[in-house]
Amino acid sequence: MENEKFIVKKLVPAFALALLLTCLAPAIALSGVPVEGQPVPDFVLPGLLDARTQSLKDLRGKVVLLNIWASWCSGCREEMTDLMSIQEQYGPRGLAIVAVNIDNSPARAISFMKKLEEKAEKRTGLILLFDKDKAISKDYHQRAMPTSYLIDRNGALQKIYPGSFTKETIGALKTAIEEALQ
Structure with missing residues (x-):
């Protein structure tokens, strides 16, 4: 009798939850929300400081840290020096940090990045891109x-x-x- 109660109270709900999650996983994947272990959407964007375009597909074979930021965001600006240090540390081993700015106009972001490079007395080492339409933010469901x-x-x-x-x-x-990187 105790075994039956245990099965009904514990195992049946656990099994139902597992079944529900298994059924929902494909729907979540189809909704476009990035899922760990699954491919992410490709993008092709122009450079922030130059006209060259960059796609994620071009970086296959590298580990990529994609950072979506805006110049009005104080936290975004503050973490840029950390991202530069990480790129400097891991870049030679195959890391590429791609910083995509989604400001309405690139002028403030360009000004910020140039001041950052002057202060650091070196280039950022980051791949700096601009997405005026904010499509990457939508495609990656940025919250x-x-x-x-x-x-x-x-x-x-x-x-x-x-x-x-x-x-x-x-x-x-x-x-x-x-x-x-292993």
């Missing part, structure tokens, strides 16, 4: 500003980092980058 997406060498999502990086999340990011 926080900034948001970063760690993408493996095959173009599959590894992790989403909503909001600005903190010391704790920078540590977790570096660990995830190390694993992805």
Whole structure:
């Protein structure tokens, strides 16, 4: 009798939940929401500082940290020096940090990046792109500003980092980058 109660109270709901999640997974994937382990949408965007275009597909074979930011976002501006350091540390091993600005006009972002480079006395090392239509924000279902997406060498999502990086999340990011570069 106790076994029957256990089965009815615990196992049946757990099984129903597992079945529901299994059925919903394809619907979530079809909705376009990036799912860890699944390919992310490709994009082709112009450079922020030059006219060259860049696509995600062109970066296959590299681990990519896609950072969507805006110049009006103080957290976005504050984390740029951390992103520069991470690029400098892991770039030679195959990391490419792609920072996509989604401001209405690129002028403030260009000014900010140039001041950042002057202050650092070096180039950012980041791939700087501009998306005036904010399509990447929609395609990646961005919910926080900034948001970063760690993408493996095959173009599959590894992790989403909503909001600005903190010391704790920078540590977790570096660990995830190390694993992805293996």
